Amino acid sequence: MTRALIPSPIVATIDFAADGARHGFLRLPYSRDDSAWGSVMIPITVIRNGSGPTALLTGGNHGDEYEGPIALFDLARTLDPATVSGTVIIVPALNYPAFRAATRTSPIDKVNLNRAFPGAPDGTVTQKIADYVQRALLPMADLVLDFHSGGxxxxxxxxxxxHLLPNPEQEARAFAAVEAFAAPFSVRMLEIDNVGMFDTAAEEMGKVFVTTELGGGGTARAATVAIAKRGTRNVLAHLGILSGEAEPAPEPTRWLDMPSGDCFVLSEDEGLMEPMVDLGGAVAAGDVVARIHPVTRAGLAPVELRARLDGLLVARHFPGLVKAGDCAAVVAVAL
Structure with missing residues (x-):
């Protein structure tokens, strides 16, 4: 039987078509040692008021990234249906098993949800979640806002x-939504590995897809949570779903570009990473952005990692120890 003919085992406990605010679950049967007829219960809220666009808002695609879940659990509780024209689908912790375990990948099957699309209705737990999003949620959405942080x-x-897209009109709508979000920085983003991503699945269906990176280190800060909350409402206002004006950012957004794989500084060695440039610092091609100190014995010289283009340091490895193949730093170019 082909994938398209196999029904999803996930059942929504709420009605997507009814007006008002409804809070429920995506129930995924999962038989396990401690619950023979158990289920994974993924929280979902749908807020609908008449006709209009549909926004799909997701957090917790990776379970150790927190600005999105904080902003979306809060939005699910506070968004007044009377201020909405259309539909807002909120899934604050999409990879719910990973979110509860505070891990990037699911503790059940060790699968990274953001590399599992289009998924499989008869696959692992994570593949079943991806399949439901692909076949049930994405077709309803006009815009997807998927929150990420550094974990x-x-x-x-x-x-x-x-992302830069083959369809200029779709790309323009995506970057207009990015600008409306009004984060401190706005990025024309290049993915180092886009196979199986939620982003790719949505974009291939013609959806407007917007994402974030709002900090990291496996925690959240008051400032980054505020950015997530403000940006979510701004995007909904931009789409015409939420009444009222967008809230301006304290400072105009600064546009950055990731033009090629030269943005990524990868370590070929393991050891202790010494940052030579802090986040937001300016670098020139050839500048040392980090040094990797060998830790197997004292007295060995560190390996220098150098930027390959001019720009700003927009990401760094966290915490201090790196392995061969780790991304140590990312440089983006100011537009």
């Missing part, structure tokens, strides 16, 4: 981003 292994300047 436990990266730290970012707070930015909102979209």
């Amino acid at each position: 436990r292994t990266l730290d970012f300047l707070p930015f909102c981003a979209a």
Whole structure:
């Protein structure tokens, strides 16, 4: 039987078409040692008021990234249906098992949800979640806002981003939504590995897809949470779903570009990373952005990692120890 003919095992406990605010679950049956007929219960809220666009808002795609879940759990509780024209679908912790475990990948199957699309209705738990999003949620959405942060292994300047796309009209709508989000930085983003991503799945369906990187280190800060909350409402206002004016940022957003793989500074060695430039610092091609100190014995010289283009340091590895193949730093170019 082909994938398209196999129904999803996930059942929504709420009605997507009814007006008002409804809070429920995406219930995914999951038989396990401590619950033979158990389920993974993924919280979902749908707020609808008449006709209009539909926004799909997701956090917790990776379970150790927190600005999105904080902003979206708060929005699900506070968004008044009377201020809405259209539909807002809120899934604050999309990869719910990973969110509860505070891990990037699911503790059940070790699968990274953001590399699992289009998923499989008869696959692992994570693949079943991806399949439901692909076949049930994405077709309803006009715009997707998927929150990310650096998790436990990266730290970012707070930015909102979209991708360069083959369709100029779709690309323009995505970057207009990024600008409306009004993060401190706005990025024309290049993915180092886009196979199986939620982003790619949505964009291939013609959806406007917007994402963020709002900090990292496996925690959240008051400033980055505020950016997430303000940006979410701004995007909804931009789309015409939320009444009222967008809230301006304290400072105009600064646009950055990631033009090529030269943005990524990868370590070929393991050891202790010494940052030579802080986040937001200016660098020139050839500048040392980090040094990797060998830790197997004292007296060995560090390996220098150098920027390959001029720009700003927008991301760095977190915390201090790196392994061969880790991304140590990311440089973006000011527009």
